[in-house]
Amino acid sequence: MCLLIITSIMVNGPILAKEQANQRQIMPIEEVQKGMAGIGKTVVSGTEVEEFKVKVLGVLKNKGIKRGLILVRVSGDLIEETGGIAAGMSGSPVYINNKLIGAIGYGWQMTDHKVGLVTPIQDMLDIWKLDQTSKQETAYLSDPSKPIKITDNKVAYPVQAPLLVNGLDGQALNYLTDELASYNLKPIKTGGVMRSKEKTSNKLVPGSAIAVQLVRGDIDVSAIGTLTYKEGNRILGFGHRFMAAGDSNYFLSSAYIHQMIKNLEMPFKLGTPSDLKGIITQDRSAGIGGKVGTFPKVVPLKVTVNDKDLNRTREITVQLIRNEDLIGSLAGSVVYQAINQTIDRRGGGTAQVKIEIMVNNLEENIIQRKNIFYSKQDVASVALNDFLHGLTLISQNPFQKLNLIDIKLDISVKEEPQVALIEEVNFLQKKVKPGEKVDFEVKLRPYREEPITKKYSFKMPKDIEAGVANITLISGQEANFTAQQEVEPKKIEYGYGKNENFKNLEELIDSFKEQNINSDLVMRIMPNYKGEAIPVNGEGVPPKSQQDSRNYANAEKEQSQEQEVNTEYEESFATDYILEGSIDTEIEIKAKEDNQSQSKT
Template sequence: MRITLKIIAILLLCITLSNIAIAKTEIMSLSEVRPGMKGTGKTVLRGNKIEEFDVEVVSVLTDQPGQDLILVKTSGEVIDRTGGIASGMSGSPVYIGGRLIGAVGYGWQLADHKIGMVTPIESMLDIFELDKKREIKDVIDLKEPIKIGDREYKRIYFAEDSQEVDDREAMVATPVSTPLMVSGIKGRAKDRLAESLEGYELVPINGGGVSSLEEDTNLEPGSAVAVQLVRGDINVSAIGTVTYRDGDKILAFGHPFLSKGSVNYLLSSAYIHQMVTSIKMPFKLGSPGKLKGIITQDRTAGIAGKVNEFPNVVPLEVNVFDHDLNKKEVYNLQIVQSEDLIEGLASSAVLQVIDSTIDRTGEGTAKVSIEILGNKLPNNIISLENLYYSPNDIAATSLSDFLQSLSLILHNPFTKVNLANIKFNIDIEKRAKVALIEEIKLDKEQVAPGEEVEAEITLRPYREDLITKKVKIEIPQDIEDGKLEVHVFSGQEANLNRFTPQEEEKSSKANNIKSLDELIEVYQQQNKNNQLVIELRPSYTPPSNIENSEDKAKDEEIKEEKLELAEEVVDTSYVLEGTLMEEIEIITKEEIK
């Protein structure tokens, strides 16, 4: 009986604690908020300990063009330590009498950092339903001036960054930025990342990796939170604060992150290492912690997500082997499923892995193989291989096919592709495996239709002995008498010749591409940089003294019809350069006798 009563008591206690955990936060509506009211805010300054700071309502900005806001002044020991409202405090919940009024969302750079604006919780709750879509206007003309110190303000300007405004009666407000912390990426790879995010006004700064110091934090109002774009051996995360939680639903930031509407970001807890003071705006230096769930909405009033539900991501595996150092590195990471972000995030990550492995910038040869899996791709996969050489930056050069293939897939005009997995493998050596196409010799000067001609092609590798390649080409049976051109291209030159604006126009008409499958097929038909391409083409001599426009048009049509008659492709171990041409005469067999 005692055991039974004890079990019942434990169960009742668990139910009680559960009810406490999921109890909704009491809300104070904006109509109840008055100037002079005092309350508290919550945030994390170090580790994952939630601390409180003092808040006083200065003014309530209602019925303005755009979103309603609450102007506040912060104070207390916490604010003295931070130097004011800091980057990373966005989303910090503010309470009056224990009731939530909203989240710290906006502050002033290069000004009094203790003054800020709170996004009303009612506007943030709308994100869950998305039935009210409000936008922040560039300028709010205040119905009644606001007096702070000895200054009186009649307007508020909203800017993405610090901005000079020649108007003494105006305040310039900026979102309390969410620091974009990166780890495992630096130098030019970080610069590339910053360039890809330039339109979002985000500047990556180096923080820590996934924190091993963090305990298993239960996200609650005031907790530090990370929105991750990349997770794994490389991390790219925006740090902010949780505003509100209702069961597994959360709100944070109090302003947009990337303003992308419905999204698919990784939601993690965060660990704050240090507060960094700054004249421009103080900021938190932090790291993402344990993966907690998904961010599903990125709207004007903040971000919304769910704990214990997880987003679709794109796994990226990068394998680099440096033959000179006999060094191999393998990186594994997850990237958010976003057509606009994957290219910049993935290319920056791959460049970083290559740079870290070879530990230099300069010449070299690289063999690259790429596998991209996606749900709408032919056979659900694209596989590419190529050889690259660069005299000054082999790491960046070797990304060419990777960037082209991602762009082709993600921005194709036919259908949306959800990527499932990406593998990038690269072998690098400093040796210059490059060769010039130096000479072509044909074994015959005259040839009959249906016969073969053998071309001996001489290659001159860099600082190595000459190499010869012999290729037999069959002359078409139905070819007319006359001159025939034998063209020898490097794979790169053959691709350039095919995809000039004029050739692209002819190719698109001929292929009449109507699907993603056809588009991928055409793309994969490109020659590799280490291939010799031998083409037969009819010789064409334009008529002299063409003056009539109609005759010129007919002449252009004739040239368009002079397509290659045959093509042979030969693989080599070198990145090839150059192009050559020889002529051969086509005559009947009787004439040869």
């Protein structure tokens, strides 16, 4: 009986596979022949799926890539209307004898737009297998590529729609464009998100327009394509990569097509996302794959900006995809837009920024920081500095993966420069003892105002050496910058480098939260040290042979002495201004022995 059961399974296995293929109604690339005719499906206006004619010109196998491609010519009234294969038609399913052969994936630029390449459906179906692959297993599709070279003078490009952006303009849009340049994506400003009035109008079927979204909410960033195939709650589309992210976490939405834009390089669909439908889980060279009814992990971002000059407050709320490589670019563009939209001008000003970033896997789940920034040219750009730095530390840290849960920023902006120049310092004691309280006055000159004097005090370090100590007064911003310059990053570790100053994630996060504020007055005290005598006229200089033999032995000693010399003490004092300039001065430290003898007498 057991043998019969096993035999039955072995016999029925291929039969079941064949039945499944028949149920899918697909035609393998091996069965596609030159001269065959069929239809394609896509949306050129609204949400209605329409048909166009397709004729097979040939089958291209292994042209520099592992999979084959099907060369086709498209025609019909719809194609005349679009001007040929348009960006956004990628993923349009192609059928021969009612069997799906694949999706429009590639076309030619600056030439005949009625000729294109179809990505075989078998390669697209393989995308679903990757969702079932565990971390211990490895599955490969064909290598992702940008253009595909067919002959020496014919190169096909992915029929990829531009990145359609609503809610970003001016400098914020330029910022996003620069950030995404390496992905070969071109953001284009469009209208608002379309909310469907008819429940049935945005039902996802083969040929439907779909949107892959990176940002949703008051600002939308998305790419428009076409759904190729749907089986249960699983979908396939595009027929080429989107961003080549592999395992993905994009929003999947239905889309509304407003207009076909004819273009000499390549026509494209102008559309907007409508209702959220699910998640895109795979972004591969053969296309994208996802699920309807399952939704991506997101990062809510709320930016509140108050313009003190106009006495008005604006708020922008969005959802960002949770992606370590893209989160900084996407969030940065949103904050940039929020500031510029609120102040409604270009130029400089002062910005006070409060950041709250909620993450998991930390004892303190909320990372907070406040700072103040000034720029004469672009206050919005400098206001991003701490925020982007913090996101980079969290997303690219070498210690452990952290998931962003929520982000909030409160920003107040005014045009007045809240800056001051450090002009003068005066220590009330000329000589001080180690551990003694030191009083001093600092003269600051605010921008276009009379100087003001601020009084401060601190305790001299108890272990400071006697002698003349060098003291430098600088701004918190300058102190942070010079501290970073002094650190030599380790070149080969984790890819992003691991600084030896940080032994764990907590130290790394603390360094971000506790770094100086730009309005801090920072005092650096360099203690006195004894240097070795410098030979004069060659006296005391050993022969060269002895110098060479001692070079290696002295290297470690010199390094140790250099570290001792560079040991310094640092104190920070709060002010109301972003400080500029610096002052170098000296103070005399009494010897500890003198302190003891004076106490006895």
